[in-house]
Amino acid sequence: MVNYDLIIKNGTIVTADSIVQGDIAIKEMKIKEVSIGKPIEATADKEIDAKGLHILPGLIDTHVHFNEPGRTEWEGLETGSRSLAAGGVTTFFDMPLNSTPPTINKINLELKSTAAAEKSIVNPRFWGGLVPENIDDLKDLHENGVIGFKAFMSPSGIVDFNNVDDETIYKGMKEIASLGSLLAVHAESTVICDQLAKEKQSQGKTTARDFVESRPIISEIEAVRRIISYAEATGCKLHIVHASSRKVVQVINDAKQRGLDVTVETCPHYLSLTVKDLEEKGAMAKCAPPLRDAEEVEDLWAAIANGEINVIASDHSPAPASMKTITDNFFEGWGGISGAQSTLNIMLTEGYFKRNLPLEKIVELTATNPAKLFGLSTKGKIAVDYDADLAIINLNESFELKNEDLFYRHQHSPYVGMTFKGKVKTTIVGGKVVFENGQPMKK
Numbered sequence: 001m002v003n004y005d006l007i008i009k010n011g012t013i014v015t016a017d018s019i020v021q022g023d024i025a026i027k028e029m030k031i032k033e034v035s036i037g038k039p040i041e042a043t044a045d046k047e048i049d050a051k052g053l054h055i056l057p058g059l060i061d062t063h064v065h066f067n068e069p070g071r072t073e074w075e076g077l078e079t080g081s082r083s084l085a086a087g088g089v090t091t092f093f094d095m096p097l098n099s100t101p102p103t104i105n106k107i108n109l110e111l112k113s114t115a116a117a118e119k120s121i122v123n124p125r126f127w128g129g130l131v132p133e134n135i136d137d138l139k140d141l142h143e144n145g146v147i148g149f150k151a152f153m154s155p156s157g158i159v160d161f162n163n164v165d166d167e168t169i170y171k172g173m174k175e176i177a178s179l180g181s182l183l184a185v186h187a188e189s190t191v192i193c194d195q196l197a198k199e200k201q202s203q204g205k206t207t208a209r210d211f212v213e214s215r216p217i218i219s220e221i222e223a224v225r226r227i228i229s230y231a232e233a234t235g236c237k238l239h240i241v242h243a244s245s246r247k248v249v250q251v252i253n254d255a256k257q258r259g260l261d262v263t264v265e266t267c268p269h270y271l272s273l274t275v276k277d278l279e280e281k282g283a284m285a286k287c288a289p290p291l292r293d294a295e296e297v298e299d300l301w302a303a304i305a306n307g308e309i310n311v312i313a314s315d316h317s318p319a320p321a322s323m324k325t326i327t328d329n330f331f332e333g334w335g336g337i338s339g340a341q342s343t344l345n346i347m348l349t350e351g352y353f354k355r356n357l358p359l360e361k362i363v364e365l366t367a368t369n370p371a372k373l374f375g376l377s378t379k380g381k382i383a384v385d386y387d388a389d390l391a392i393i394n395l396n397e398s399f400e401l402k403n404e405d406l407f408y409r410h411q412h413s414p415y416v417g418m419t420f421k422g423k424v425k426t427t428i429v430g431g432k433v434v435f436e437n438g439q440p441m442k443k
């Protein structure tokens with residue numbers, strides 16, 4: 001009889017379309033058996049009793065900035081991946097910017113993938129960048145396995161990662177379409193944001209609210225409409241990252257309805273924090289697009305319930321505390337939220353418990369859809385022959401998030417002090433336990 005590497009017994013297995021009681025058997029990094037209603041009798045090197053616990057496909061965070069190589073004083077693949085493991089995340093897609101060099105050619109991609117192979121305790125994948133200087137590198141990047149390409153329509157805040165002009169968008173999207181890849185876009189209007197920021201600051205208006213008003217929802221809408229036009233002109237598959245409002249989602253929905261291949265992400269911070277939090281927490285909660293008002297938060301949850309959002313990702317964009325200190329000018333200081341460890345906590349507490357969002361839907365948005373959209377054909381599901389990437393959680397356990405619970409390089413987050421219901425107990429990557437008893441493994 002077969003001897004498994006691991007059997008997880010008596011758990012409540014959650015997938016995008018069902019919740020059932022059962023056992024899961026794992027061998028050679030894969031799920032080999034899922035038995036509903038009847039225990040798996042085989043032997044195994046290790047057993048986990050998941051009685052009273054829920055087992056989810058490990059989350060796939062399609063949007064993190066881990067800043068390695070080159071800016072590891074902000075984060076890094078070791079600390080970043082350990083914090084993901086603590087949050088039930090088993091795969092991440094690292095963005096091409098905030099590392100130095102940025103992932104805009106094959107050599108730079110190799111630097112990053114070598115570092116990840118050495119340091120990450122969860123599965124790494126990489127976005128390539130689209131910048132005005134690298135149209136000729138896109139093919140190489142694609143052939144070397146990038147998930148897709150990422151461009152900024154407004155300044156990225158990073159000097160070696162330029163935002164795209166319309167000509168680059170057009171040429172880049174044509175090339176990406178011909179490669180059969182896709183473009184992910186940070187969509188804010190440079191003109192609108194720059195003009196408003198200048199106006200505000202020249203009038204001495206530099207509060208958190210002024211910052212938010214300088215990056216209005218219409219700026220996202222304008223950029224999204226424009227990039228959709230280019231998608232229509234070039235046939236390029238498009239993914240809009242971090243939509244902060246349902247009004248933005250609506251524009252994408254209209255394009256979907258016209259038959260365009262376009263998808264949309266939103267992030268936990270747009271689902272749990274507001275401008276009021278930004279005023280209270282200061283730069284810790286600063287990001288772009290900025291946090292919105294409470295009605296926008298509720299509208300986004302409605303959009304999720306209505307199937308209008310494809311993916312939830314963290315946009316973990318960390319920085320040292322020194323870059324997050326509050327000055328009297330809110331326009332200064334790093335825009336980016338440290339949040340990758342808390343995605344599931346927010347979806348459970350704010351979604352499942354507070355707004356009756358089904359667990360199946362959370363799995364769909366954080367694992368099944370990301371796997372489907374980005375071609376990870378063996379991930380995002382708990383089924384035979386799928387990769388054994390799992391998160392085991394206790395829905396009955398509550399905790400208040402403390403700085404010392406975070407495994408980031410810099411132990412801060414706007415979510416510190418929040419009380420979450422639902423706690424990650426064990427995270428498994430390729431059949432191997434990478435987080436248990438409150439500790440991620442060391443590589």
Ligand SMILES: NC(=O)N[C@H]1NC(=O)NC1=O
Pocket residue numbers: 065097098156157158186286287288289317335336337
């Ligand atoms: N460069 C970078 O990480 N920017 C991110 N930060 C943020 O708040 N929005 C972003 O796009």
Ligand SMILES: [Zn+2]
Pocket residue numbers: 186241242288
């Ligand atoms: Zn962005």
Ligand SMILES: [Zn+2]
Pocket residue numbers: 063064065095315316317
């Ligand atoms: Zn980002």
